[in-house]
Amino acid sequence: MSIDTSTSELYDPNRPWISHEGEDVQKANWLAEFFWPEGRSTKPVFLRGQMYLAIVRAFVFIGAIIATGSNPWVGAAIAFFGLGLLLAMSMISHLRRLTDAAKPVLLAMIISLPFLLGTSLAVLGAASVPAQMALIEAEAAQQAEQAAAPMSTDGAEVTEDASVPPQTAQRRGPEGPVTEQGLLAQAIASGLNIWFLLSIFSALFTFFYVARRPTKEASNAARGIYG
16 A cells, blocks of 8 residues: 655645745744845745835835924934835845845845935935025015015105015915925935835845745756756
């Protein structure tokens, strides 16, 4: 009588897609996955780790947007340190996965582009705020001088259309006068929006290229040069 051994050699019969302990996410060393670049990460562990990071990243992004509305500097700090730390953790995970697939580890730099470009845009926007405020104040001073101009030399009032309301002393936005804090908030929000849009493309690179690469051993076996 023959004995069915079709499942006896499986690592986990309930999860046949896992072939060995290194692919078991329940036994993964997450500290090494995110903070130790000199190692290898299998597909299941890498994907689970990136899912965790994506969830935390979403909360940090939302928190930064909310904080920027009330205090731009707090929002900028949350975005820079929060998203920066998550980027470093993700890059280490990418390095381990690319090493496991015998691919150039420099490819991990691709996922840093959204953060670098978004940060650069926010910094440039924040740096231009003093110049924008100086221009607004100059326009406001000019308008104030025009509003307080004396009557003509012959004693007659300067003829103006009475139906035209006097110009405001300061340029106004949709919800009130333009302020330095408002301009800073716009600059930081623009950087966050750029980061969000570009992160979509970096996520495609992560999940459709890095995560799908076979291991070095599997690639060599497919070429007939392994073992």
